[in-house]
Amino acid sequence: xxxxxxxxxxxxxxxxxxxxxxxxxxxxAIMFGQSMIKSVQYQLVEKxxxxxxxxxxxxxxxxxxxKFPDRYIDDPDAVEAVLKTQAGIKQFGRRIHMTxxxxxxxxxxGALISAVQPEREKDITTMASYITRGVxxxxxxxxxxxxxxxxxxxxxxxxxxVVVMAQAEDGSMGAEAFRLAGVFHTGSETFDGQIVYLPVKxxxxxxxxxxxxxxxxxxxxxxxxTDVIAQELREKLAGQPLQxxxxxxxxxxxxxxxRFQNALLDIVLMVVFAIVALGVLNTLLMSLFERVREFGVLxxxxxxxxxxxxxxxxxxxxxxxxxxxxxxxxxxxxxxxFGRNGLHLPLxxxxxxxxxxxxxxYMRYEWSSHAFAAGSVLVVSLLAAIAPSLRACRLRPAEALxxx
Amino acid sequence: MFDGGTHPHPLIEVRHVTKVYKSGTxxxxxxxxxxxxxxxEFTAIAGPSGSGKSTLLNLIGTLDAxxxxxxxxxxxxVTGLTPEELAxxxxxxxGFIFQAYNLIPVLSAVExxxxxxxxxxxxxxxxxxxxxxxxxxxxLESLAHRRPxxxxxxxxxxxxxxxxxxxxxxxxxxxxxxxxxxxKTAASLLDLMQGLNREQGLTFIFSSHDPAVLSRATRVVHIxxxxxxxSPAPDGVA
Ligand SMILES: Nc1ncnc2c1ncn2[C@@H]1O[C@H](COP(=O)(O)OP(=O)(O)OP(=O)(O)O)[C@@H](O)[C@H]1O
Ligand SMILES: [Mg+2]
Numbered sequence: 288x289x290x291x292x293x294x295x296x297x298x299x300x301x302x303x304x305x306x307x308x309x310x311x312x313x314x315x316a317i318m319f320g321q322s323m324i325k326s327v328q329y330q331l332v333e334k335x336x337x338x339x340x341x342x343x344x345x346x347x348x349x350x351x352x353x354k355f356p357d358r359y360i361d362d363p364d365a366v367e368a369v370l371k372t373q374a375g376i377k378q379f380g381r382r383i384h385m386t387x388x389x390x391x392x393x394x395x396x397g398a399l400i401s402a403v404q405p406e407r408e409k410d411i412t413t414m415a416s417y418i419t420r421g422v423x424x425x426x427x428x429x430x431x432x433x434x435x436x437x438x439x440x441x442x443x444x445x446x447x448x449v450v451v452m453a454q455a456e457d458g459s460m461g462a463e464a465f466r467l468a469g470v471f472h473t474g475s476e477t478f479d480g481q482i483v484y485l486p487v488k489x490x491x492x493x494x495x496x497x498x499x500x501x502x503x504x505x506x507x508x509x510x511x512x513t514d515v516i517a518q519e520l521r522e523k524l525a526g527q528p529l530q531x532x533x534x535x536x537x538x539x540x541x542x543x544x545x546r547f548q549n550a551l552l553d554i555v556l557m558v559v560f561a562i563v564a565l566g567v568l569n570t571l572l573m574s575l576f577e578r579v580r581e582f583g584v585l586x587x588x589x590x591x592x593x594x595x596x597x598x599x600x601x602x603x604x605x606x607x608x609x610x611x612x613x614x615x616x617x618x619x620x621x622x623x624x625f626g627r628n629g630l631h632l633p634l635x636x637x638x639x640x641x642x643x644x645x646x647x648x649y650m651r652y653e654w655s656s657h658a659f660a661a662g663s664v665l666v667v668s669l670l671a672a673i674a675p676s677l678r679a680c681r682l683r684p685a686e687a688l689x690x691x
Numbered sequence: 692m693f694d695g696g697t698h699p700h701p702l703i704e705v706r707h708v709t710k711v712y713k714s715g716t717x718x719x720x721x722x723x724x725x726x727x728x729x730x731x732e733f734t735a736i737a738g739p740s741g742s743g744k745s746t747l748l749n750l751i752g753t754l755d756a757x758x759x760x761x762x763x764x765x766x767x768x769v770t771g772l773t774p775e776e777l778a779x780x781x782x783x784x785x786g787f788i789f790q791a792y793n794l795i796p797v798l799s800a801v802e803x804x805x806x807x808x809x810x811x812x813x814x815x816x817x818x819x820x821x822x823x824x825x826x827x828x829x830x831l832e833s834l835a836h837r838r839p840x841x842x843x844x845x846x847x848x849x850x851x852x853x854x855x856x857x858x859x860x861x862x863x864x865x866x867x868x869x870x871x872x873x874x875k876t877a878a879s880l881l882d883l884m885q886g887l888n889r890e891q892g893l894t895f896i897f898s899s900h901d902p903a904v905l906s907r908a909t910r911v912v913h914i915x916x917x918x919x920x921x922s923p924a925p926d927g928v929a
Contacts, residue, residue: 288809294797584793587754588854589782589810591775685755688789 288594292601296609299574306570307610313559314614314664315621320555321656322622323630324548326648332510334642335541336534337413338478339401341504342513343520344537348528353537355384355399356501359456360529363500369523370505375516377508378410381500383490387453389433389483391441398437399482400453402490403504405430411506414471414484417643421445421469428489430468434479438470445470451485453494461493473643510534556660560667563610567671571603575675582679583687596680600672607668611661618657625650700766701727702861702894703751708760710746710917720746721917723760728862728896733888735908736898743917744898745866751896752785752864753777765861782810786855788865788897792847794839800850801826801835807858825853828891829883845876852883856893865897869904881907 296303336342345366347358360366363381370379383402388395405424409415414432415423424430431449433441443449445467452462465485473479487500507516513533521531535542575582582595590598629647639646703726710721720743728734728751736744749755750762753769761770769780781787786807794803805822813821826832829849839847848868855863868884869877885907887893897908905911913920 291795291797298797580791580793581795583754584787584789584795585806586778587752587781587787587789588807589778589785591778593775594778594810683755685749688749688754688793 288598289601289605292598292605295574295578295598295602296605299577302570302573303606306566306606307613309566310563310607310610310664310668311614311617313563314611314660315618317556317559317660318614318618318657319621319650320552321653321660322618322625322650323632323648324552325653325656326650327632328545328548329651330644330648331541331544331642332534334644335538336506336510338473338643339412339414340534340537341411342507342510342534343505343517344532345503345505345520345524345529346501346532348530350530353532355386359496359499359501360503361499362527363498363503365527366503366524366529369520370503373516373520373523375507375509375512377506378407379503379505380404380407380411381487382504383487383494383496383501385453385501387451389437389441390450390452391443392448393442394440395450396437396440397481398433400451400490401482401484402487403484404487408484411504413643414473417471417473417478418469419472421467423469423471424484424486425468427466427468428486429463429465430486431465432469432471432484433467434482435470435472436476436480437483438467440480443467451483451493453490455494456496461495463489463493465489473639475639475641475643477641478643556663560663563664564667564671567603567606567668568675570606571599571672571675574602575599575679579682579687579690582682583684583690586682586684587688592680592682595682596676599676599679600669603668603672603676604665607665610668611664614664615657615661619652622650622652626652700763702730702732702765703728703896704763704766705747705751706761706763708747708750708757708762710743710750710755711758719917721750721757724914724917724919725760726912726919728894730861730894731888731892732894732896732910733885733908734896734910734912735905736896736912736914737900737905738898738914738920739900742914744900744914746917747914748864748866748896748898752787753781782807782858784861786858786860786863788848788851788855788863788868790867790870792839792844792851792871794847794850794854796839799836799838800831800842800846800853803839803850804835804853804857807854811858822853822857825857826850828856828887829853843876845872845880848872848876848880849883852880852887856887856891860893862894862896865895867898867900869899869901874903877901877904 346356347360350356350358370376381404385400387398387400389398424432447467449465449467450462451465452460455461507513517531517533585595626649629649631647705724705726708721708724712718712720736747738744750757757770761768764784801822804825805818808818808821823835826835829852831846831849834842834846869880872880881904884895888895899905
């Protein structure tokens with residue numbers, strides 16, 4: 288029966304080939320889309336967590352805008368003690384993020400101030416790697432680092448004096464002089480034009496907040512552990528007025544973007560499946576119509592109606608199987624190619640406005656998604672065969688034999 | 692419901708069978724036909740075009756159901772069985788030869804021949820041996836692995852004969868088996884069928900309106916307008 292079905296699949300070679308090709312291309316396109324979107328998402332998360340957010344943050348409990356906590360952690364040493372004992376943490380750091388004013392001898396502008404622990408920040412974010420002139424924060428307690436756009440706007444050269452002003456808790460303005468130690472270029476307008484880095488110690492002095500900070504940033508060894516470790520930390524810090532935030536909580540825009548992309552992918556998936564289904568249906572109905580008499584012969588020599596139905600289903604399944612296998616091969620090769628050589632995405636330019644984002648992404652396999660897509664193509668090819676197979680099995684032998 | 696039980700059942704019994712086709716206008720193809728066939732017969736159904744020969748053979752072959760009346764095979768009533776049961780019945784007990792050969796185009800001669808055995812789930816080596824034997828008896832052993840499109844009409848019809856008998860049916864039903872063949876090929880096909888009838892006792896019921904073909908039959912049933920014309924068969928019209 289399988290032999291018969293297999294040969295029937297190939298008897299109209301061109302038609303089957305077209306159907307198989309449409310299935311294979313559809314599947315390959317889906318795989319490509321899945322891989323592209325997942326790779327972008329992976330990069331997005333990687334870059335967002337690796338350039339500023341970290342994987343987990345600890346902030347005061349009553350904070351609305353996670354990116355700029357307006358309250359301080361009163362007992363950072365207690366938090367530090369907990370973090371030191373937590374497994375799975377690569378590095379953590381004390382930070383103050385707030386908005387302030389940056390003034391050069393010539394002009395001034397608003398900026399986002401990221402006050403960090405210099406020696407730890409290198410293990411948490413990749414900002415040090417974007418330095419193009421000078422050095423990142425180090426031993427110098429009064430060093431400041433900024434992007435090249437901002438340095439140009441402020442007309443600053445390395446070593447020149449910069450005054451940083453920010454509002455303390457009590458509403459008074461604090462000011463302090465720093466020296467431009469380094470300039471970075473990330474390609475992101477936000478980073479290059481709006482963010483400055485300086486040592487958290489100096490910021491604490493400027494704001495007169497003692498040893499308090501407004502958040503802890505944590506980098507994990509494995510981003511996949513985020514939920515687990517966040518939960519563990521939540522339990523360990525339960526007694527304190529703190530909240531443990533995952534990167535998706537802080538960067539909820541990313542999650543929104545991911546949802547949007549996934550929805551888009553689902554729609555494309557459905558459209559492709561619809562096309563595949565219609566193609567298979569068309570092929571089967573045509574081959575059915577041409578073979579009515581043959582089904583009559585098979586029934587006459589003793590094939591049960593259910594057997595004929597099974598034959599049609601198997602033919603469709605084989606068609607789907609061949610299409611799926613070829614599609615998997617084509618899709619894998621495409622992903623492998625762009626995995627090695629990278630894919631230039633104009634999307635990178637758009638995203639890099641907000642965070643440092645490469646315009647070339649290296650595609651990755653997403654086997655769980657690919658397997659789902661492949662399985663769906665198979666299922667669709669079977670579903671499309673149900674109506675034709677029912678028609679075949681309802682044929683009356685005498686009538687089928689009269690068919691020309 | 693049998694008449695008695697004293698004498699053995701005829702091979703096939705057609706009782707008061709009427710067939711009305713209802714496609715648009717009603718056509719009464721058979722009206723109240725009663726007929727018996729015995730095992731070992733080599734019977735022709737004769738009649739002009741449209742007289743109901745194909746209809747009768749289809750009903751006997753359970754490919755279609757009568758509008759009224761009943762059909763018995765070996766005393767067993769087949770009218771009213773489900774399509775699945777009928778398929779199983781045909782698979783065990785009936786063989787078919789068609790006017791248009793009707794081999795499966797993607798299967799070779801021997802694969803076509805053995806298909807009834809495939810459906811019967813006979814083990815592969817046994818069915819192949821039996822199919823080859825059937826092909827030998829129709830003289831086509833050497834062409835066993837050709838596909839139908841590489842065989843002549845006469846050769847294809849011989850394969851069809853082999854397929855119709857490979858599973859040793861009670862009866863082989865053939866609707867105008869020679870109509871697509873030239874007279875010489877037709878004659879040799881009839882020789883073949885006759886030989887199988889004599890040597891293996893295979894029962895044949897075939898239809899034709901060709902006098903040369905009818906002359907070969909041991910019994911000829913004449914039908915006209917869906918009714919028996921004067922026929923040598925002893926059992927009369929109801
Ligand atoms: N499926 C059908 N639907 C409607 N009418 C039919 C159908 N099959 C046969 N008929 C009609 O029934 C009558 C008997 O047809 P049948 O095919 O049995 O005749 P036949 O003796 O086999 O003729 P021929 O020698 O031309 O093959 C004819 O009038 C035919 O038109
Ligand atoms: Mg006819």
